[in-house]
Amino acid sequence: MNVLLMLLPAVGWGLLGPVVARIGGKPANQIFGTAVGTLLVAAVMTLFYHPHLSVPTFLAAVLAGSFWVIGQVGQFISFKNIGVSTTMPTSTGFQLIGTSLVGVVIFGEWSTMMEKLLGAGGILILIVGIMLTSVTDKPLVAQRTPQKKLPTILMLLMTTLGYVVYMAIPRGLNHSGLAIFFPEAIGILLAVLVYVFVTGQQRIIKEPVSWLNIAGGLVFSLGAISYIGSVQANGVNSAFVVSQLAVVISTLLGMIWMHETKTPRELAFTIFGLLLIVSGAVITTVF
Numbered sequence: 159m160n161v162l163l164m165l166l167p168a169v170g171w172g173l174l175g176p177v178v179a180r181i182g183g184k185p186a187n188q189i190f191g192t193a194v195g196t197l198l199v200a201a202v203m204t205l206f207y208h209p210h211l212s213v214p215t216f217l218a219a220v221l222a223g224s225f226w227v228i229g230q231v232g233q234f235i236s237f238k239n240i241g242v243s244t245t246m247p248t249s250t251g252f253q254l255i256g257t258s259l260v261g262v263v264i265f266g267e268w269s270t271m272m273e274k275l276l277g278a279g280g281i282l283i284l285i286v287g288i289m290l291t292s293v294t295d296k297p298l299v300a301q302r303t304p305q306k307k308l309p310t311i312l313m314l315l316m317t318t319l320g321y322v323v324y325m326a327i328p329r330g331l332n333h334s335g336l337a338i339f340f341p342e343a344i345g346i347l348l349a350v351l352v353y354v355f356v357t358g359q360q361r362i363i364k365e366p367v368s369w370l371n372i373a374g375g376l377v378f379s380l381g382a383i384s385y386i387g388s389v390q391a392n393g394v395n396s397a398f399v400v401s402q403l404a405v406v407i408s409t410l411l412g413m414i415w416m417h418e419t420k421t422p423r424e425l426a427f428t429i430f431g432l433l434l435i436v437s438g439a440v441i442t443t444v445f
Contacts, residue, residue: 163388170381172407175242178374183367185234186359193350195375200343209337219338222327223345225320232317239310242412247291250405256322280441287434293427335386402439
């Protein structure tokens with residue numbers, strides 16, 4: 159059972175990108191459906207689990223959920239521009255670097271010199287992994303994603319701040335992840351509605367593809383809820399490291415299920431880059 163809990167987060171989070179990309183629609187359709195699906199799961203969970211949260215904690219969780227939307231919108235836009243198999247390794251690497259730095263600066267992790275050296279080495283490995291998964295053969299890239307790759311990667315780098323804040327806020331709260339899942343889901347939907355109305359895309363609420371993307375919220379919730387259980391059963395380090403296998407699942411599904419083509423050279427660099435990203439996650443988390 160503990161092994162299953164350890165693997166489910168990777169499955170849920172690994173499926174999110176390919177599922178919404180397969181269903182289709184604009185990023186606004188995808189983020190709206192994902193938000194609605196997440197809130198539905200969180201509401202059902204609340205019927206069986208009755209957390210008692212203070213007002214400050216509730217509001218902090220709502221804020222965390224709203225920042226998640228920034229990161230996820232960045233990913234969904236990137237799926238359209240450069241594909242799932244290129245987006246996910248890059249985005250995951252940025253997240254791991256960001257959360258590691260937050261852990262050091264804000265939460266005082268890596269307190270010894272050896273931990274600092276290993277952590278810095280892990281971050282360097284992550285950076286190399288990101289660079290390798292981004293390697294492309296220029297003539298083909300010009301045909302597939304003209305003038306989109308560098309701006310999209312820079313956009314991913316900026317929107318990753320949303321993920322980093324989303325993951326940092328709960329670490330400062332004295333409540334389990336399950337207790338704050340419902341207010342996080344409320345924050346997610348509220349932020350999505352703000353995004354939709356500010357960008358003038360209100361019509362997507364009536365479009366069927368938006369509601370089909372509820373499936374994205376279901377698989378995201380599977381990952382989030384099982385991750386909470388895995389942390390309790392297996393510990394933070396083991397749960398986190400194994401959950402990073404999501405990037406392998408989503409990248410491979412992007413190529414197999416979404417038929418995102420890569421040359422043999424690109425594929426070799428991508429696979430090696432994935433191995434480095436997972437290795438960097440192990441080093442920065444476990445050692």
